[in-house]
Amino acid sequence: MILTRAINAPRRDGLGEDVSLDALLRRHATINPDAPAMIDTADRPVFTDGKPRRMSWAALDVEVDRIAAGLKGLNLGRDAVVAVQMPNITESAVAFLAVLRAGYIPSMLPLGWRRREIVQALTRTGAKAVITVSRAGPVAHAEIMAYAAAEVFTVRFLLAYGRTVPDGVISIDTDLDGLKRADQETVGDRLEKSGRHVGVITWDPTPSGFAPVARAQNELIAAGMAYMLEAGLTDRDIIATTLSASAIVGLASGIVASLLSGAPLVMHQPFSSRVLAGALVTENVTHLVLPGAVVAGFIKAARLPSRPLRSVGAVWRTGETPAKLTPGTHTIIDVSTFGEIGFTAAARDASYTPVPLPLGELQSPRGNTRGPSLIETRITPKGHVVMRGALAPSGNLPGEPSLAIDNEGWVDTGVTAGVRQGEVRIGTVRMGVARIGALSFPRAALEEFLRTTSSSAGAALALTRDQMFGEITRAGNGNRKALFDALDKAGASAALLPRSEGEERRQQGVA
Template identity: 30%
Template sequence: MERRWWSTLTVLDLLDGHVRDRGDACAVTDPTNLPELCGIDPEALTWRELDARVDDLAAQLRESGIGPGDVVAVLMPNSIALTATYFALWRLGAIAAPMPASYRRHELTRIVESASAVAVVTVNNLGDRVPSEEALSLIGELPSLRTVFTFGLPVPNGGRPLDAAPATAESLEAARRAHAALPRSVNDCITICWTSGTEAAPKGVPRCHGDWIAVGQAVQDGLETDPASVMLNPFPMVNMAGFATSLLPWLLGGGHLVLHHPLDMAVYLDQLQRYRVTHTSMPPAILTMLLQREDLRAAHDLSALRRVGSGGAPLPPGVVRDWQYSLGVEVLNFFGSNEGVCLLGAPSDTPDPMIRAEYLPNYGAPDRSWVTEVAERTSVRLVDLATGEQVTEVGGRGELRLQGPTIFAGYLAGTAASSPFDDDGYLCSGDIFELCGDNGEYLRFVDRSKEIIIRGGMNIAPAEIEGILIDHPAVADVAVVGYPDDVLGEKCCAVVVPATAAGVELEDLVDFLRAKEVASFKLPERIVTVDELPRNPIGKLQRRDIRSAIGKVG
């Protein structure tokens, strides 16, 4: 707080304010397909009803032993249950460790172990899976884990249901007293999100009230939501994408949050029309597809839509232009990471949609102000990785490095091999940008220095999948690289040196990974066999050469 970077408010203060000021207004609505997803009836709650639900869950969790400082892993689809669970944990002083609902036992094991989580909150059914049983199987195997809490259709497997019966009056009162007596600070850690990065194991990204609100404010200043806004969130509410583009702007601006995920276009378009959505987020591929599909747009009333946030891949300038001038919808260009990179191309800063699609604001540019106040408290550098010198000439390229209120304090102990900060305390993003504009006022994304693959907005660490596949008896050596996909941005290709003349098939690798309970989005969707993988003198895979080679294979 000594730098005056952060608000004095907490996330809980924001919720309390809306409950007090607009308790009877609609606050949050479940996905309409929630029954098909996990057997939970959809609801719509006012701010006052949401507050009561949070109170109830906090009382049940506290009665089961959850208290200040406890880490609780959360694996659920976007829903009111997920939203209320977060606030219930925060009221108890506990820390949520969220993960995508598509994660399975393999990923859950690593996260529970890394965070020393004492409990898991999950659902009993998710498609053809029973996530609660996956979590329960870890009790006794992981020493910290003692309880699995569940939502959804009852399953007699030992999980503790949170939606079977309400908390007693005594439990509610005890939880409220505990909450009132608990010291609260903007520096309190409330989440540990997870990022794959370039290492096989997930890295924990602790976040406190202060820096989450700073991130949310940066986005809110561009979205400009208010109590009349209706926000539709299609991104999993587990990390920067879901929190920054929906949960935090909703809390900062008020309004109505409509939840969605996993992406189902029929349900998504129906929600846009049914709830008269004013703000939403879309991956670039969906922006392009909807622009091309006049039939889909004509079949749904999208006239309330005003602003769309997009990112995760370069935005086609012509698409952003046509959304604005033909459809009357402004597209915002987001660039972010769990560690706190948070750049926002907003219409008020960059009115020309062609420029806004291709360029992001350089918060370090002299004599230039930006719509978000966070920009004034953020220091930006581009550093030439070859020379270590700061890039100052327009047209120069370097790694993006930042200091400021959106940047996290460092990875969870034991989850990262090295510090992400340079000697001056700047976050090394691993992203290469070019300095652009007449006076260096813009940044253009060039490439990632990291080896991460981003498939439909989900991060995949190649080393993690390689570490599993190398144990396949038919694999002598393997590299996992991304290849372009028009819809998802990237998909995974396994480049394999077979161990025998009989070779290996893609189906064999996929079955092997499924047997290890690896999340489906991480499975390779293409295989290329080679005699040898290119490596440098110290044995490091030359991934750029590999990607180039598989591109030539076609």
């Protein structure tokens, strides 16, 4: 599938129409087969099934080929959408790359989504199959996905990693090889202009609902290149990340940056700072990717090893302002996200002062006038940040909700901004969007859902501002058990569960 681009959009700082992620993987498997590629941390069994894996480029290529062959045996149809909901483990990279090799389109779902959000995504894209895990922590994801898929008539197959999977779910570990068929479909048309075919779908909350953000493979590669160049990554580095592959910034700074540079990727979960600190030493990590707020905490607590770690990518959520940090020995790369529309990356100098968002074309790495221009920014008369360029999405999938893309290729991020004292100041609120921790939701639909669900339980439930999480849900007087049961029955994300005032005070260190 090749999307139609905006009519008057400028030619992009191209990476070639025939460049694909699969070609990058095959190249590493051929040139450097025994070098490490994807690595799990030692605490993997705590949150999901299976022993920690260490995969070389050759082993990764073989495993991707195995899964792709099984997927093609399902005969889903050309350009079929396959939803992928995985924790940050080696299999998430395998699943993503296998869907691409099979000739299908991966739709990456946040791990924090539950039945309510999953059904919307599966329905919007007409997904034909789903890949997940039997469990992540205490959550039975394969079971949740089975209930969600039952509400979407297009879903034909459910696949899951793990020791035990529910009835009707294909075990990737034990059953997938039996699906290979002599008459399985081929996708020869993707061999030409493979880089222009849709390579991924991520999900952006808009005022009218969750919009699928489709990127061509060369747009996804451009996003990884923007990060790789700013961080100065090479095959001599070892990358560790806590970001999942469900968002463009997680993909760009993780799997794609690894494929472009040849650096192995250590995949860690977004908890247990003690285990992470140990992995940085045992795996000889040279570059670390963390949420910006966590970076600030690690620096303050002196949890970052001085060697061999040399640089840290601090990823700031939409609306967050890069924090002031105590100067140290590591290079800090601020990554400011604008939903799933795009991001900017800028390395701080020795003073650790954040670099303001510039307007116009941004070269990679920043300050190198000969570097490629992969993203361009400006502020509209309405005061919104808009973006276009090689790493930004260039078109929409058919249907609604969708992104606001004008005829010149500018994509409205919904983020407000203004110029004060010669610097661009970004607003803290995205229009029509509610952010609860790492998840964001269409505000109007969320408020209506909370109102009707809490009303049915005889209790009040509303969004309130929170310094740490952006917003949280707060329950008023009423039966809290009935409220929790109503939210569970409605398939709500755990992020929507109300927090008591005592819980908030303990979180903030007040009580």
